[in-house]
Amino acid sequence: xxxxxxxxxxxxxxxxxxxxxxxxxxxxxxxxxxxxxxxxxxxxxxxxxxxxxxxxxxxxxxxxxxxxxxxxxxxxxxxxxxxxxxxxxxxxxxxxxxxxxxxxxxxxxxxxxxxxxxxxxxxxxxxxxxxxxxxxxxxxxxxxxxxxxxxxxxxxxxxxxxxxxxxxxxxxxxxxxxxxxxxxxxxxxxxxxxxxxxxxxxxxxxxxxxxxxxxxxxxxxxxxxxxxxxxxxxxxxxxxxxxxxxxxxxxxxxxxxxxxxxxxxxxxxxxxxxxxxxxxxxxxxxxxxxxxxxxxxxxxxxxxxxxxxxxxxxxxxxxxxxxxxxxxxxxxxxxxxxxxxxxxxxxxxxxxxxxxxxxxxxxxxxxxxxxxxxxxxxxxxxxxxxxxxxxxxxxxxxxxxxxxxxxxxxxxxxxxxxxxxxxxxxxxxxxxxxxxxxxxxxxxxxxxxxxxxxxxxxxxxxxx
Numbered sequence: 001x002x003x004x005x006x007x008x009x010x011x012x013x014x015x016x017x018x019x020x021x022x023x024x025x026x027x028x029x030x031x032x033x034x035x036x037x038x039x040x041x042x043x044x045x046x047x048x049x050x051x052x053x054x055x056x057x058x059x060x061x062x063x064x065x066x067x068x069x070x071x072x073x074x075x076x077x078x079x080x081x082x083x084x085x086x087x088x089x090x091x092x093x094x095x096x097x098x099x100x101x102x103x104x105x106x107x108x109x110x111x112x113x114x115x116x117x118x119x120x121x122x123x124x125x126x127x128x129x130x131x132x133x134x135x136x137x138x139x140x141x142x143x144x145x146x147x148x149x150x151x152x153x154x155x156x157x158x159x160x161x162x163x164x165x166x167x168x169x170x171x172x173x174x175x176x177x178x179x180x181x182x183x184x185x186x187x188x189x190x191x192x193x194x195x196x197x198x199x200x201x202x203x204x205x206x207x208x209x210x211x212x213x214x215x216x217x218x219x220x221x222x223x224x225x226x227x228x229x230x231x232x233x234x235x236x237x238x239x240x241x242x243x244x245x246x247x248x249x250x251x252x253x254x255x256x257x258x259x260x261x262x263x264x265x266x267x268x269x270x271x272x273x274x275x276x277x278x279x280x281x282x283x284x285x286x287x288x289x290x291x292x293x294x295x296x297x298x299x300x301x302x303x304x305x306x307x308x309x310x311x312x313x314x315x316x317x318x319x320x321x322x323x324x325x326x327x328x329x330x331x332x333x334x335x336x337x338x339x340x341x342x343x344x345x346x347x348x349x350x351x352x353x354x355x356x357x358x359x360x361x362x363x364x365x366x367x368x369x370x371x372x373x374x375x376x377x378x379x380x381x382x383x384x385x386x387x388x389x390x391x392x393x394x395x396x397x398x399x400x401x402x403x404x405x406x407x408x409x410x411x412x413x414x415x416x417x418x419x420x421x422x423x424x425x426x427x428x429x430x431x432x433x434x435x436x437x438x439x440x441x442x443x444x445x446x447x448x449x450x451x452x453x454x455x456x457x458x459x460x461x462x463x464x
Contacts, residue, residue, distance in 0.1 A: 040087075041204075042086070042204040042205070043083065043086060043087060045200060045203070045204060046082075046083050046086060046200065047083070049079075049196055049197065049200050050076075050079050050080070050083070052196075053188070053191060053192040053196040053197070054075070054076055054079050054192060056188040056191070056192075057072055057075065057185065057188040057189050057192055058072055058073075058076060059188075060181060060184040060185035060188050061073075061185055063181040063184075063185075064124075064127075064181050064182060064185060066122075066124060067116065067120075067122050067124045067127070067128055068124050068127045068128075068131075068182075068185065070116065071113060071116050071117070071127065071128050071131040071132065072131060072185075074109060074112050074113045074116065074131070074132075075113070075131050075134070075135065077109050077112075078106065078109040078110070078113070078135050078138055079138070081105045081106050081109055082106065082138045082141055084105070085102065085103070085105070085106065085141050085142075086141060086209060088102070089141070089209035089210060089211055089212075090209075090210055090211070090212060091212055092211055092212055093211065093212045093213075093214055094144035094145075094148075094211045099142055099144065102142070103139075103141075103142050106138060106139070106141070109135065110132075110135050110136070113128075113131060113132035113135055114132050116128050116132065117129045117131070117132035117133075126167045126168075126170040126171050126174070127167075127171055127182075127185070127186075129164075129167040130164050130165075130167035130168040130170075130171060130186070130189060131164075131189065133160075133163050133164035133166075133167065134160070134161060134164035134189065134192075134193060136160040136163070136164075137156065137157045137160035137161055137164075137193050137197060139156065139160070140153035140156045140157055140201060140205070140208070141209060143156070143208035143209070144208065144211060145208070152206070152207070152208070153201045153205055153206065153207075153208055154198060154201050154202050154206060157193060157194070157197055157198045157201055158194060158198055159350075160193075161190070161193040161194050162348070162367065162388075163346070163348060163367070164189075164193075165190065166346065166365055166367055166384075166386065168186045168189055168190055169186075169386070169405060169426075169436065170384075171183075171185070171186040172186050172187075172434070172435060172436060173403075173426060173436055173438060176435060176436070183435075187434050190434060302319065302321070303318070303319040303341065304319065305318065305319045305320045305321075305323075306318040306319060307320070307326070309335070312335075313334065313335055313336065314335065314336050314337075314338060315328055315331065315335060315336070315337045315338065315353075316338050316340075317337070317338070317339045317340070317342065317347060318339075318340045318341055318342070319340070319341045319342065320342045320343075320345045321342070321343045321344060321345065322343070322344045322345065323342075323345040323346075324345060324346045325346070326342075326345055326346060326347040326348065327347075327348045327350065328347070328348070328349045328350065328351070329350045329351065330351075331349065331350070331351040331352075331353050332351060332352075332353070333352055333353060333354055333372050334354060335353050335354060336353060336354050336355045336356070336357070337349060337353055337355070337356040337357070338356075338357050338359070339356070339357065339358045339359065339361060339364065339366070340359045340360060340361070341359075341360050341361065342361045342362075342364045343361065343362045343363055343364065344362070344363045344364075345363075345364055345365070346364070346365040346366075346367070347364065347365070347366045347367070348366075348367045348368070349366070349367070349368040349369060350369060351369055352369050352370040352371065352372065352389060353368075353371055353372070354371065354372045354373050355371050355372070355373040355374050355375065355376070356368060356371055356375050356376070357375075357376040357378065358376065358377045358378065358380055358383060358385075359378045359379055359380070360378075360379045360380065361380045361381075361383055362380065362381045362382060362383070363381070363382050363383070364380070364383050364384075365383070365384040365385075365386070366383070366384070366385050366386070367386045367388070368385075368386075368387060368388070368389075369388050369389045370387065370388070370389025370390045370391060370409075370410075371390075371391050371392075372392075373392065373393065374391070374392065374393035374394065374395055375387070375391050375393070375394050375395070376394075376395045376396075376397070377394075377395070377396045377397070377399050377402055378395075378397045378398060378399070379397070379398050379399065380399045380400075380401075380402065381399070381400050381401055382400070382401040383399070383401065383402050383403070384402075384403040384405070385402065385403070385404050385405065386404075386405035387404075387405065387406055387407055387409075387410045387413075388407050389407065389409050389410065390407075390409045390410050390413075391406075391410045391413045392413060392414065393413065393414050393415075393416070394413050394414070394415045394416070395415075395416045395417075396415070396416070396417045396418070396420045396423055397417075397418045397419060397420065398418070398419045398420065399419075399420040399421075399423070400420065400421050400422060401421070401422045401423075402420065402422070402423045402424070403424050403426065404423070404424065404425045404426065405426050405436065406425060406426065406427050407428070408428055411427060415441065417441060417443075420443065421443045422443070423440070423441040423443065424438050424439065424440050424441065425438075425439045425441060426438050426439070427439065442458030442459065444458070444459040445457065445458055445459060446458075446459055
């Protein structure tokens with residue numbers, strides 16, 4: 001009886017000391033939270049997920065070493081932080097101010113991974129970008145309800161992996177016949193998220209974590225000083241882009257896979273040209289004060305970036321450089337997409353549209369759900385296109401270097417090429433799930449006059 005009373009008093013004192021010192025924002029002593037977590041089936045299952053799925057990624061990274069092992073170590077830390085956040089959700093009230101503080105540890109890990117991946121010229125650049133981009137999937141932990149500005153947890157995990165898979169597929173293609181260790185790492189990374197993390201969320205948190213009810217216990221409050229780091233995913237950027245308050249800003253930035261200084265912004269209804277009073281419909285991505293300036297007699301400056309929906313029918317994406325977070329979400333089959341003059345960027349079209357055209361683009365990647373009519377590539381260099389759904393026609397004209405990733409639904413697509421070189425079509429490997437089989441499309445032909453007419457056949461090269 002006496003020992004029990006002493007224990008209760010010690011717990012109360014610990015709680016008061018933590019609250020008085022402004023310590024770690026938890027409504028209960030950490031020891032008690034850890035004790036409850038040790039008996040929580042969801043937390044135990046998360047431990048199993050880390051030991052098994054994350055463990056396979058780490059084992060494969062250990063065989064490769066170098067930067068791959070380093071970024072995988074960051075991934076391990078992210079999942080460790082993820083577990084800690086899940087333990088604390090029941091002691092957290094999901095206010096906008098509190099959530100920025102709550103998710104800050106995960107934000108720091110994401111920024112660390114992005115620092116490794118951005119601007120690197122490493123031979124393992126695709127590994128780094130795949131691992132760093134995949135961490136956005138962990139943001140599902142901060143889902144607080146329909147008004148938080150993100151998809152339901154299961155859909156969020158799947159969608160976040162799709163962007164990371166763009167780079168993971170490059171690893172599979174590059175090392176398929178060169179080094180099985182790299183292939184093993186890429187496959188393990190995919191399996192970590194799909195199906196493992198997705199199925200875990202589906203089983204335990206399909207509607208998100210359980211948060212502390214309003215008015216009960218202690219609410220997390222953001223400290224008055226110091227403020228969150230300026231490069232945090234939860235802070236506003238230095239550009240004219242103004243993020244939405246609350247969780248919309250938090251997870252829109254995390255999902256971008258870029259530092260917040262990129263100042264990416266989403267096209268909202270009031271930004272579309274059909275709703276603009278000035279009829280321009282231009283969304284300035286670089287914080288331009290005004291477009292009504294007198295044209296200089298000569299200039300070598302870059303053209304202004306453009307991301308707009310014109311007259312409700314045509315999406316125009318122009319002159320974006322180094323922007324890996326271009327996303328078109330609110331689209332339908334009556335709309336078209338025109339991409340011009342973009343370089344070293346990635347565009348994701350999340351809905352099915354009528355047609356998509358890439359014109360004068362370099363090192364641009366386009367990931368799209370499907371098109372009704374055609375996908376066209378014109379005057380481009382070193383571009384990559386991945387179709388997740390169906391596409392009747394693909395046209396490639398005057399292009400040097402084009403990688404086409406076709407889904408099972410798009411294998412019957414009609415592909416037309418003209419004045420183009422280094423065009424490769426990659427299709428799912430029927431013998432190995434997750435692998436791709438590469439098929440180079442002919443760029444040389446033999447024309448022969450026979451029986452009163454010319455016949456044309458592609459040049460076939462034989463080798464040992």
